[in-house]
Amino acid sequence: MNLSERIRQGDTRAVAKVITMVENDFQQAQDILKELHPYCGKAIVIGITGPPGSGKSTITDRLTKYLRKMEKKIGIIAIDPSSPFSGGALLGDRIRMQDLSTDKDVFIRSIGTRGHLGGLSRSTQAIVKIMDAMGKDIIFIETVGVGQSEIEVIKVSDIVLLVVMPGMGDDIQVIKAGIMEIGDIFVVNKADRDGADKLVTEIEMMINLDEKGKRKPSIIKTIGTENVGIDLLWKEIERCITYLRDSGQLEQRRKNRIRKEIYDLFQENWREMFYQFIGEENLEKEVEGVLKQDNDPYFAVQKLTDLFKKELFKGGR
Amino acid sequence: MKNTRIRVLIAKPGLDGHDRGAKVIARALRDAGMEVIYTGLRQTPEQIVESAIQEDVNVIGLSILSGAHMYLFPKIIKLLKDKKVTDILVIAGGIIPPEDIAELKKMGIKEIFTPGTDTKEIVEFIKTNVNTI
Numbered sequence: 001m002n003l004s005e006r007i008r009q010g011d012t013r014a015v016a017k018v019i020t021m022v023e024n025d026f027q028q029a030q031d032i033l034k035e036l037h038p039y040c041g042k043a044i045v046i047g048i049t050g051p052p053g054s055g056k057s058t059i060t061d062r063l064t065k066y067l068r069k070m071e072k073k074i075g076i077i078a079i080d081p082s083s084p085f086s087g088g089a090l091l092g093d094r095i096r097m098q099d100l101s102t103d104k105d106v107f108i109r110s111i112g113t114r115g116h117l118g119g120l121s122r123s124t125q126a127i128v129k130i131m132d133a134m135g136k137d138i139i140f141i142e143t144v145g146v147g148q149s150e151i152e153v154i155k156v157s158d159i160v161l162l163v164v165m166p167g168m169g170d171d172i173q174v175i176k177a178g179i180m181e182i183g184d185i186f187v188v189n190k191a192d193r194d195g196a197d198k199l200v201t202e203i204e205m206m207i208n209l210d211e212k213g214k215r216k217p218s219i220i221k222t223i224g225t226e227n228v229g230i231d232l233l234w235k236e237i238e239r240c241i242t243y244l245r246d247s248g249q250l251e252q253r254r255k256n257r258i259r260k261e262i263y264d265l266f267q268e269n270w271r272e273m274f275y276q277f278i279g280e281e282n283l284e285k286e287v288e289g290v291l292k293q294d295n296d297p298y299f300a301v302q303k304l305t306d307l308f309k310k311e312l313f314k315g316g317r
Numbered sequence: 318m319k320n321t322r323i324r325v326l327i328a329k330p331g332l333d334g335h336d337r338g339a340k341v342i343a344r345a346l347r348d349a350g351m352e353v354i355y356t357g358l359r360q361t362p363e364q365i366v367e368s369a370i371q372e373d374v375n376v377i378g379l380s381i382l383s384g385a386h387m388y389l390f391p392k393i394i395k396l397l398k399d400k401k402v403t404d405i406l407v408i409a410g411g412i413i414p415p416e417d418i419a420e421l422k423k424m425g426i427k428e429i430f431t432p433g434t435d436t437k438e439i440v441e442f443i444k445t446n447v448n449t450i
Contacts, residue, residue: 019373086347091355110352114320114322
């Protein structure tokens with residue numbers, strides 16, 4: 001049996017190995033992804049984002065346990081930042097999901113961002129696909145702890161939960177652009193803390209300023225550690241997905257996802273071609289030139305582009 | 318373009334609430350460019366092995382200070398064998414008497430680091446041995 005067949009039968013080791021392949025050498029993994037593609041598109045992809053420490057992992061853990069009672073199969077992609085200095089990472093999301101690791105219908109993978117900005121890793125979309133093909137009903141993407149503008153998760157999810165907590169700043173934070181605009185559902189976690197009701201009011205006021213005709217994001221209060229509000233949250237997710245599906249927005253989002261995927265793959269090929277047709281030594285030559293002020297980067301790009309076209313025409317060096 | 322990382326699971330098996338050492342090691346390996354998955358306290362052998370498989374790690378680092386290593390470590394090694402996982406380097410650290418070290422190594426734990434070990438030594442050991450098994 002080859003790897004893609006093993007993945008489709010839910011073989012954990014095959015899935016884990018191919019995820020590593022996707023992370024380490026995307027080109028090599030493309031053939032397998034190609035074989036998996038026809039079996040994808042069944043899973044619901046739920047993005048979970050929010051600031052560090054707001055309770056993303058705990059909410060993911062609780063929702064998963066809730067869904068397991070309904071025998072849903074779950075995949076979790078838990079992303080944490082990689083060091084910009086050493087390239088290493090400390091991936092600690094499993095700490096909040098300990099008892100899920102021996103459930104054979106839950107697959108968890110911890111991922112470092114490996115230099116990718118936006119709150120995800122470069123490989124996230126491909127990993128969603130692998131988990132989808134292995135038969136998961138619901139896939140959670142838990143982003144890195146985000147600040148104000150890491151919003152890439154909307155481009156790979158069907159629906160986004162924004163987990164926030166009281167005490168993160170004044171009401172101006174709530175009306176700033178960026179992260180506060182991407183939640184389909186606001187999860188006000190740690191709702192037993194002071195300021196939770198005030199935060200709910202502030203979010204409500206912000207939402208009421210949204211243009212008419214658009215679906216207004218809902219707000220659910222939870223206490224993740226005590227399992228409070230999780231059932232309500234799931235009902236709201238279901239309601240939201242139904243709305244998105246009926247209004248055609250789900251299809252629109254999936255269309256956007258495919259567009260992004262094609263664009264990203266193209267860029268990836270482009271990057272490979274850069275090294276194949278231009279080569280690192282020619283790049284370095286230009287770097288030296290610009291450093292010594294003999295040249296400027298705009299001219300350097302023009303030169304490299306001309307070289308690229310020439311090599312492409314010839315069919316490679 | 319290749320973009321590989323050594324992936325390490327740092328796990329604390331059994332009833333042992335002291336994870337200062339495990340965190341120091343996790344941090345040192347992170348700084349050496351590795352992806353470290355830390356799973357937290359009080360893990361069963363089954364949880365450790367299943368996590369290691371899903372995360373497709375190259376190394377499992379077990380940290381134990383409770384004295385239960387002769388009970389828990391063999392269980393982990395056996396589970397790995399049962400599941401035909403042969404490509405993971407297993408190392409351990411903690412308070413482990415010399416007479417047990419020899420026996421654990423015979424079972425398949427590749428190295429055991431006791432208190433006072435320089436973290437550089439552990440990094441070097443992993444880098445040297447990770448692809449040889």
